[in-house]
Amino acid sequence: MTPHTVVNTLAPGDLVFDVGANRGNMAEAFLAAGARVVCIEPQPHLAAVLRQRFAGNSRVTVIEKGLGSLRGRSSMSVSSQADILSTFAEHWKVGRFKDMVWDQQIEVQITTLDDLVAEFGIPRFCKIDVEGFEREVVKGLSSKIGVLSYEFTAEYRDHSMEVLEMLIRLGYRQFNVSLGDQPDFQWPEWVPYYEVVEALTLSQSPELWGDIYAR
Template sequence: MKKRYVCSNGLIFDMGMNNGDDTAYYLKKAARVVAVEANPGLASEARARFDGEIRSGRLSIHQLAIWNEYGRMPFHISRENSHWSSLESQWADRNGGGTEVVQVECVPLAHLFALHGVPYFLKIDVEGVDESVIDQLEPLPYIPAYISMEDCRFGFRYVEKLTALGYDGFKLSNQALVAELADEAVNHRFPAGSSGPLGEQVPGGWYEPAPFLHLYEQKVRSRDNERRSPTGVWWDIHARCGSPDKLI
């Protein structure tokens, strides 16, 4: 299948909305934002925070989880850190702090693309099931030109799969430094814990896959999963399709 990469429709997907700090930034960067958050408490707080944007039609919030099929599944809300909440129980309870379990609706990514359109930027931060989202892009003819995802110890596999999907440029974003960054074009400073800039605004140049994997091995972790980064440093991987003939 010959894929096309959407780059100019002014639509962003925030997959893993959490407290809404990323959504607040994306609303400054795009005409429309679609946010997904499985935690019912966080989704309710976000609806109150962004009431005006929802009523104007600029923001749609879906309280559900992304999975590879429709249905209901248990969602594990971490009592220690809301960012760890996941469909995967061990992921949510990684430090033994306990979880609260709720049942959530699950839909495939293609369902949201059919409802809203394919975004030009897709943030994937769905704790433990990120790879499922990448896999769901494989059969689709139209996919985002830009993607970001949390490293989550599987960066080599993520990059290999994204390369197979046609992404040819990669950046590493040091998430421990996000609070030092700003997007001056939209007068936005990034709160600590947010995902930070997107696409071309992420500091640094784009790497082709092989040089990027070498950089990843030097800065993040070895192929034997030996950690290279200091404690407290974590990373996001950004990918793009930079081939003009493939962009729409």
Template sequence: MFSESYPEFMLRWYLYRRWRRPPNPTRKAEFTFYKLMNSSPRGGLFIDLGANVGDVTNRALGYGMRVIAFEPDPVARRVLTERFSGNDRVTIIPKAVGASARTAMFYQRPDIANVGKTQSSSLLETHEHASGSQLEVEVIDLVQFLRDLREPVSVIKMDIEGAEVECLEVLFESGIYRNIGSMLVETHDRLFPHLSGRLDRIRDRIAAEQLSHISLDWG
């Protein structure tokens, strides 16, 4: 994602649409991101949950946003920190987010030396993590964190490998979802089929309340 400049991306996007070729999910996610950012206020607060090495953070900065980037994986966070150290518009928090404050096991793939594989690191274990490292991380109560900010949040991007389910549930239970400008969420039904029922209930609620500011089809 974000392998080309905005003008290059938009040129390719509209050429593909002219030829009536359906975009792949990654390109569709990029288009959704750009469309949202173009309508978001400059200087707003962007929260990047699962920032990884900071590609989304970097694009949000290009739109004048201030960014709070959460990344619990130390391999990805090393790159993230090197990339944005000294940037006073980026705050990096080396923790995970969830429905409650706690410590939890965090699972990495065995080929974690390849920083690209850190995108699969998760609070939920899958077959991809077999023989990989496990470490204990601190999990922040997402709702409490948002309440403590005491300022509006323009955008939340959430790509946290299955933990999005518990986070979405508490955002709805608390009602704080109404105070967030927009949410871009990547869901992981394919990796965690046991969560699909809970995600279906979340989707049903979004549809019933006609919540156009929450997208679960991102990424």
């Protein structure tokens, strides 16, 4: 998903954390807006793709690690059918992607959002796309940063609501949603958390997915 609404608010020099950068398509959009981008990608072959794609670009830093609640190491399930779906979350493999083949396990070094902030500064925008591991990533953040987005899916609504509660405790007060691959927000203005909760609770679509934004 390309969050055009957020990209259009970026100014040259703004810092962006692209958590789950994959092959760098989102990073490319951030760079086009003039941002500095820290790409966090735990899969070695994809981190190599990122380094090659952005070779010589001083506004890109590639971190070949995963993010979690604590520093350490963790096992990642990788699908050679679709590496974009690779995950640290066991529950992710029994949802809508239960028929995928998870044919590799890799050990990955884990860092935290707090560590990234300490090293690079507070980002204007932090995109989190980590295939069901959002709760653990946000647990690694101890204070409010810039606009933050994270992916949600219908079958793990409870997880998404837990992340929403975490963000409220960190000081986030305004929210919005983009559905599926739609580039625009669901609401023309930012809304309080309970409108997001109501909208996601009322939806009966088992295929509902998208991104929740907080500021």
